[in-house]
Amino acid sequence: MDFSSLMIQVLNGFDLILILILVAIGLVIIYGLMEVINIAHGEFFLLGAYTVVIAQQWGLHFWIGMILSLIVVGFIGLAIEFLCIRRLYERPLDTILATWGISIGIKQFIIIVCGPAGQVVHTPFAASVIFLGIEYPVYRLFTMAASIAVITLTLYIFLRTDFGLQARAVIANRNMSSVLGINTRKMYRTTFIFGSALAGLAGGIMSPLMSVDPQMGLGYLVPAFLAIILGGVGSLYGVLWGGSIIGGADSIFSYLISPVGAQIIVFSIAVVLIRLRPQGILGKKS
Amino acid sequence: MTKGLFASRRNLILSCLLLGSVILPILGGTYLTGQMTQYFIYGIFAISLDVIWGYAGILSFGHAIFFGLGGYMMTLVTKQMIPYMTAFHSTYVGFIFAIGVPALLAVLLGYFLFYSRIAGPYFAIVMLAIAVIFERIAVNWYYVGGFNGIFSIPPLTLSLPGVFSYEIIQPVMLYYVVLGITTGCYLFCHRVVHSPFGSILAAIKENEERVEFFGYNIVRHKIKIYAISAGLAGLAGALFAAVFSFVGPTILGFTMSTEVLIWVILGGRGTLLGALLGAILVRSLEAFLSDIMASYWILFLAFIFIICVMFFPKGVFGYLFSDD
Numbered sequence: 001m002d003f004s005s006l007m008i009q010v011l012n013g014f015d016l017i018l019i020l021i022l023v024a025i026g027l028v029i030i031y032g033l034m035e036v037i038n039i040a041h042g043e044f045f046l047l048g049a050y051t052v053v054i055a056q057q058w059g060l061h062f063w064i065g066m067i068l069s070l071i072v073v074g075f076i077g078l079a080i081e082f083l084c085i086r087r088l089y090e091r092p093l094d095t096i097l098a099t100w101g102i103s104i105g106i107k108q109f110i111i112i113v114c115g116p117a118g119q120v121v122h123t124p125f126a127a128s129v130i131f132l133g134i135e136y137p138v139y140r141l142f143t144m145a146a147s148i149a150v151i152t153l154t155l156y157i158f159l160r161t162d163f164g165l166q167a168r169a170v171i172a173n174r175n176m177s178s179v180l181g182i183n184t185r186k187m188y189r190t191t192f193i194f195g196s197a198l199a200g201l202a203g204g205i206m207s208p209l210m211s212v213d214p215q216m217g218l219g220y221l222v223p224a225f226l227a228i229i230l231g232g233v234g235s236l237y238g239v240l241w242g243g244s245i246i247g248g249a250d251s252i253f254s255y256l257i258s259p260v261g262a263q264i265i266v267f268s269i270a271v272v273l274i275r276l277r278p279q280g281i282l283g284k285k286s
Numbered sequence: 287m288t289k290g291l292f293a294s295r296r297n298l299i300l301s302c303l304l305l306g307s308v309i310l311p312i313l314g315g316t317y318l319t320g321q322m323t324q325y326f327i328y329g330i331f332a333i334s335l336d337v338i339w340g341y342a343g344i345l346s347f348g349h350a351i352f353f354g355l356g357g358y359m360m361t362l363v364t365k366q367m368i369p370y371m372t373a374f375h376s377t378y379v380g381f382i383f384a385i386g387v388p389a390l391l392a393v394l395l396g397y398f399l400f401y402s403r404i405a406g407p408y409f410a411i412v413m414l415a416i417a418v419i420f421e422r423i424a425v426n427w428y429y430v431g432g433f434n435g436i437f438s439i440p441p442l443t444l445s446l447p448g449v450f451s452y453e454i455i456q457p458v459m460l461y462y463v464v465l466g467i468t469t470g471c472y473l474f475c476h477r478v479v480h481s482p483f484g485s486i487l488a489a490i491k492e493n494e495e496r497v498e499f500f501g502y503n504i505v506r507h508k509i510k511i512y513a514i515s516a517g518l519a520g521l522a523g524a525l526f527a528a529v530f531s532f533v534g535p536t537i538l539g540f541t542m543s544t545e546v547l548i549w550v551i552l553g554g555r556g557t558l559l560g561a562l563l564g565a566i567l568v569r570s571l572e573a574f575l576s577d578i579m580a581s582y583w584i585l586f587l588a589f590i591f592i593i594c595v596m597f598f599p600k601g602v603f604g605y606l607f608s609d610d
Contacts, residue, residue, distance in 0.1 A: 035407075037407045037410070037411070084592060084596065087596055088595075088596065092406070092407065093345060093406060093407065093410075094595055094596075094599070096345070096407060096410055097345075097547070097551065097591075097595045098592055098595045098596060100544070100547070101588050101589075101591040101592035101595060102588070102592060104544065104584065104587075104588040104591070105585055105588035105589060105592070108581065108584040108585045108588060109585060111581060112581050112582065112585065218418070218540060222411075222414055222415050222418055225411045225414070225415075226411070226415055229408060229411060229412075260422055260425075260426050261426075263418070263419075263422055264419050264422050264423060267415045267416075267418060267419050268419060270415065271412055271415055271416060271419075274408070274412060275398060275399065275402050275412075276402075278402055278408065
């Protein structure tokens with residue numbers, strides 16, 4: 001195997017890892033803060049991608065479409081939180097079911113509006129550049145840069161700002177922080193919108209790299225969930241570990257065997273790891 | 287007194303339903319009889335999910351892996367596709383494998399998962415991942431038909447080697463056989479959940495820790511009911527394979543797992559009859575409404591599902607009668 005094809009695989013692997021973390025980080029803040037398992041997260045990702053598709057059909061510029069994916073999915077998150085999730089805070093297991101129903105609804109809604117076939121999004125970038133001596137698509141480099149920027153920004157918000165401090169207080173002890181005067185309800189809403197918008201943006205960023213079709217949400221949801229459980233739900237850094245392991249292993253096995261074989265192997269390994277260490281890599285044994 | 291009243295109401299409803307089911311082929315046409323045969327099979331599947339979810343509180347996402355595995359087992363046995371096993375290809379052996387293999391898988395999964403601290407939401411996610419693994423394997427394993435599945439599966443055959451062999455293909459006959467099996471499954475599950483074993487399950491559902499302090503091995507109880515549930519799902523899958531004469535990845539995949547959840551939620555989790563009727567209701571409505579509503583039907587179903595989860599956790603039939 002020559003050097004450049006290996007480099008391309010490595011870069012693709014990094015790309016996958018970063019996107020996975022981007023999807024998973026929205027999930028982990030929603031789960032960590034609200035204890036809501038959001039099965040519809042994959043469909044939020046899907047909605048982001050379709051926002052770009054529809055923006056393109058309307059003749060809007062690609063970048064406007066991407067910004068819209070953040071805003072539109074954020075608003076959809078707000079609506080869903082207000083209409084549904086808000087009423088289920090006391091019943092965490094039922095939120096799985098409700099968001100499951102929402103995911104079916106969103107998927108079908110997209111099929112009705114855009115049809116079941118895959119859609120293609122064009123990027124404004126030139127095809128590829130010479131990078132580190134190899135030819136590599138510019139857009140993939142952009143997705144990496146954008147993912148790193150968004151992940152860093154999210155970590156900054158949650159680890160360095162007052163909002164983040166309050167959010168982490170709620171994660172650590174919900175009742176205590178509520179007693180100390182943190183408006184947990186408002187916190188939940190903000191978090192849910194934030195997480196949804198992140199999923200939407202991830203979908204928007206990824207849209208040119210794949211055939212955008214209504215069934216693809218699940219393909220991102222399950223790895224993202226495995227990543228956050230593997231990393232440990234109590235810590236935001238955990239998702240970086242979990243995402244790297246799942247995404248990295250998936251890339252390696254895809255290259256060595258086949259994408260399908262990789263998925264089977266990676267999911268199996270993840271299930272075994274979660275079984276052996278349910279508290280996650282960064283979690284402490286209680 | 288109240289309990290007696292409810293019990294008699296249940297018996298009354300049950301008798302009416304059974305009577306209605308028995309005379310259905312006489313009043314309804316062949317088409318309706320054929321449809322009801324299918325709905326009863328889905329009903330058994332719904333009951334199998336309800337015994338573990340409604341009565342033991344274990345939300346099994348990806349329950350269709352057991353249904354699908356049952357279907358595949360029936361197929362592989364009756365089509366003589368298992369090496370060294372080609373001599374045994376009767377319906378009976380098919381049923382033994384279709385019930386036994388999913389039950390065994392459930393025991394293994396149970397040992398693997400229940401003994402760890404994987405609980406509640408984690409269990410749901412891990413089951414989801416396992417379901418995806420099974421679907422991928424079924425799609426890519428060409429010996430078992432791959433993406434297209436396997437066709438022309440032999441029908442249910444009543445036989446005594448060397449004496450006689452009778453294929454049950456006549457629709458009314460098939461209907462009564464499936465009705466009989468469904469009734470049997472219902473009565474069996476009703477017995478299980480109302481036995482002392484069932485009481486412990488109900489207690490586990492309410493408060494696992496307390497049951498443990500009473501000295502019960504909760505994991506063993508969970509594994510037992512999981513195996514029963516998986517075996518029933520496998521039985522339903524085997525009937526599906528024989529009646530539809532087809533198995534494919536769709537019957538063990540995500541879609542099927544979703545559908546059975548919807549039937550049980552709408553029918554009423556925690557009532558066996560509710561789950562059974564939920565499957566029949568949703569399927570009948572689908573046959574009737576999907577022509578009129580086209581692709582809006584699923585949207586409508588999802589909406590009703592969410593409403594039920596939020597406001598009517600006992601489903602449509604759960605309020606109509608209490609199962610105990």
